[in-house]
Amino acid sequence: MKALRLGRRGSLVLLMVSMLILAGCSGDDSVATAQSDAQKPNILFVVIDDFGVDQMTSYGYGGAVPPKTPNLTAIAQAGLQFRSAWAMPTCTPTRATFFTGRYPSATNVLNAVVSTDLANSEISPYEVTLPKLLRTQGYISALIGKMHLTGTDLGTAPNLPYGHQTMWKLGWDYFDGYLDGAPFPIDTRAGRTNVAEETHQCGFIANKTIDPANGADAGACYYVAGGCESIVRGLGISTPGRSCMERGGIFDPDQSCQVSPPAYLDFTAQNGYYTGEFVQSWPDGTTRKVGAEDPAARGYRSTMETDRAVAWVRQQSKGTPWMMSVGYSAIHTPLQMPPVALVSDTTVGRNDNLVCSPASDRGDVPSAIKSLKTVVNDHLVTNLMVEAMDTEIGRLLVELGLATWNQNGTLNYQPEKTNTMVVVMADNGTYVNSVKFTAPGQFDPTRAKAFPYQTGVAVPLLIAGPMVQEPGREITHQVSSPDMYRLFAEIAGADVNANVPANRPLDAQPMLAYLTSPDQAAIRSLNFSEMGTNFSNPSMAVTPQPCVVEAASVCFTIFPQKALCNDQGGIWYGAGSGLAGVPVEGFSQCGQVMSYRKTLDPADKVDVLPDSQKAVSDGDYKLVRLNRKTYTITPNPMDSQYIQNQNTDELYEIDMAVPNPKLDKLNTAIAVGSPTITDPLPPEAQQPYGTLKAEMDWRDQVAAFNNQYDKVHCPGDGNRDGAVDQQDLDLWAELSQLNLNNGVAQSSWYDLNHDGKTDGIDRALIEANLGRSCALSPV
Structure with a gap:
């Protein structure tokens, strides 16, 4: 990170003194004063989305043009870097392993949760989740940003039994984040209902140079809270439409500000990384949803995620240890240009709107060149998004009082002088077109996210803090995402054996010795990763249909809507595909898609994503x-x-x-x-x-x-304690009155026959098996 980064943090050197005061520092070379030695360490857990080791120069990779990650590198150099860390191939399973200490097949959280899945494929509220475990040691917990551990609140909320209280029920004292698995698709109308979809690929109105037909060099920028300002090209502004979007506004091109915003401006529409619908819950169980039309939900996601994390920590008592998990949405699709203020002046593509303009998809470009151009553009935007996120991670440490900025704009991070352990890990490998496939690294985009090959599961893991002895080391021993559960328990001094039922042993292995003993031998002998197929909801009117990601040569039926497929860079073969020869109702399975593609190209190599x-x-x-x-x-x-x-x-x-x-x-x-x-x-x-x-x-x-646990091995034991008893009847009674649709409770952990309803049939299963004792794992 360089001192010349301007904009919101532009006068960086001039702000140095105030930053030092906020951090409780006594000079340029000091960091935040450590809290009392008697207090347990705070824990900051940063989770990055779709970010494999292929992106990082600190690992010796990064491809021919790596993204700039000076702050992540500073964390690695001030602590430990794990070279053989594995995640699961997709997000929800990995995130569930962090907070349960169990592999996906132990919890049935086998793939990214979508609206057509049952709640039975989400974390159970009867698990001893990590925040519940840390509470035994006096910790208060927060979950900020993206975590994608639950179902959706869209439609009838078919798999969200506790609604917006879900994170509270899972143990978090505070939640301020997203239920969605990713930012919504880019709004290619740029917030205006009077233009056609696909007009503005970037989500903002380009300038006239880039897009002579639809661009603008001046116009009115309206804000949802009221007010409007004119923005004109020049004086450091190259694209007024982009500047307006970065400020949280909607741009009306070639117009002057009016007293009232035009009716065609749509502040309810989400626009990729520049809006979000935040759900909040508090320790007393109260909740609130902040929609895209709220000023607090408009801004760049990496910035909003950092702001919310800083705000929560600043409200905490100094005498109470905390654990905060911050889930950055970056670099999950949709790939979208970040604010120029978060990227250094020398980064390629920083102010180049061409990479996502209609000109990048010209019809007269040969398909092979167009494909290569798409990859190049995706790599440029990915690099920009990574650097923007890295900038915000640096700001997070500074504003939490864990580091300061040096006069040259680099991060001064001395974790041994703080009382906070910092852990950074990704949820899976990089996704397809963002993978660095050139040297150094030469990773494999066809075997990336969603596959258990190295490109899909090898992720960065960085750990720094006062408990790390001999920082600057690299650990080559194998570790896995569920091991985070034991690591955080060890840091907090929580007794896993006393709190986790003995008949449900964890898959997590201890990790603290790697931090405290530089000569520690390998603890884990085998590393394991998996993904599978979640329980589907037969009560849903909408069913998943085929999507093909050509860059990975794979067809899958996970998404129920075309927009989700498009958002992943896929080709939709479901209803309304618009492809010649595909039925209006679409194909129902990948065999039909492969047959269709073979008729067009006998050499087509697309195969089915494994179950x-x-x-x-x-x-x-x-x-x-x-x-x-x-x-x-x-x-x-x-x-x-x-x-x-x-x-x-x-x-x-x-x-x-x-x-x-x-x-x-x-x-x-x-x-x-x-x-x-x-x-x-x-x-x-x-x-x-x-x-x-x-x-x-x-x-x-x-x-x-x-x-087969619910249907064969122990029908009725919805809380997985190995016994069918009165408690199961009581829990069924609670859930059968929640999340009603047409008077019947929808999917829950007591939907024992997996029909999408928590009803009398499930109660009958419990009653028929009362008194039964069950094994919780195969013999």
């Missing part, structure tokens, strides 16, 4: 197991039929070397087999493969057991 994907590694060898549907490929796509699910095992050698790691790329497997590997292996791989296969087979048993 289940697992990976296990000892650090040198890695076993990947895929289970996917197979279909007949037919001349008439509507004739395609499901055949069966098929297992495939793949064994790889891996390492995370610098500058270019050995990755599990296509055609690099030592051996492949279906359903398991039977071909001879190199002698040195035979013993590792046996260990990995045994672990994988066990994980398959665990997944199958938990998938």
Whole structure:
């Protein structure tokens, strides 16, 4: 970060003195005064979205043109950097592992939660979640920004039994964030109802140079709270429409300010990263929703997330330890230009609107060049978004009193002088077109987010704070996202064994010794990652339809709407696809899509996203197991039929070397087999493969057991305590009166027959099994 970054933090050097005062500092080389040694350390947990190690120069990667991450690098240098940290392949499963200490198959939180999933595939309120555990040690907790742990409040809120109280029920004292899994799509009308969709690809009105037909060099910027100002190109403003959006306004091009805003300005519409619908809940259970039409919900997300985090901490008593989880939405799609004030003057594309203008999609450009141009543009915007987020992470540390700005604009972070542990981790690898596939790194965009290959699960993990001995180290031992649960418990001094039921052991492994003992040997012998298919809700009128992400050569049926598919850079094959030859009602499964595509191009390589994907590694060898549907490929796509699910095992050698790691790329497997590997292996791989296969087979048993727990192994035990008893009847009675639709409660953890309703049928299941005791895992 450079001192020349202007705008909202423009007079950086002039503000230095006031920043030092806010931080409680005595001079340029000091940081916040540590709190009393007797007080337990505070915990700041920063979660970054869709951000793999491929992005980071501190890991020796970053591609030919890496994003600038000086503040993340400063955290790494002041603490520990973990080179072999794994997440799950997608967001909700990883985030659930952070706060439960269990792998996805133990909780049935197997994929990103969408509106057509059951609540049974969300974190149960009967889990000893991390905030509940830390409360035993006097901690107060907050969850800020994006976490995507729950269902949606849209429509009938089909999978949100406790509504906006959900995070409170899960244990958080304060919540100020999003229920959505990502920012809404970019508003290509730029806030005006009198223009067609797709007119303004960036979400703002470009200048005349970039878009002569629809751009503007002057106009009126209206604000939702009232007021209007004229913005004209020049004097440091290259694009008035963008400047207006960055200020939270809607731009009316080539117009003068009027007393009342024109009726065609739509302040209720969300616009990518520049609006948000925040849900808030407080320790007494009260809640509030802040819509896009509220001034507090308009601004750049990384900035709003930082602002909310700082505001909460400043309200806390100095005598009470806190844990705050801050979920940055970046760099999840939609990729959108950040405010210029958050990016250094020398960063390529900082003020270049061409990367998301209609000119970047000209019809006369050959398809191969257009595809390459799309990737280049996506990389440019990704770099800008990463740098903007990094800037805000630096500001977060400074405004929390954990660091200061040096006179040259770099971060002065001395964590040993604070009483706060800082942990930064991503929820999964980078998504497709944002992946750095050039040297250094050469990661694989076709095996990125949503796959258990290294590009999809190898994520940064940085830890700094007063408990870290000999900072500046890199830990090469394997760690996994559920291990965060034990780490935070160890930091807080919470007794896991006394608070987590013995019959439900955690998957999390201890981690604190890596911080306190520089010579600590490996604790975790195997690393594991998985994703699968959530329980779908049969009561929903809308069902998921096929979406194809061509950059990953994959078809899946997860999204129920075209907009969600488009937002992921996909091609929609569902209702209203608009594609020639696709029925108006759309295709219902990927076999039909693959058949359709084969008729257009016999060499088409799109395949089905597996229903289940697992990976296990000892650090040198890695076993990947895929289970996917197979279909007949037919001349008439509507004739395609499901055949069966098929297992495939793949064994790889891996390492995370610098500058270019050995990755599990296509055609690099030592051996492949279906359903398991039977071909001879190199002698040195035979013993590792046996260990990995045994672990994988066990994980398959665990997944199958938990998938059938409600219906086969213990019908009636909705709270998973191993007994069907009066408590189950009481909990059913509570949930059967919540979240009603046409007088019937919708999906909950006591929707025991998984029909999308919590009703008398579920009560009957409990009554029929009263007194039953059950095992909580396969024998």
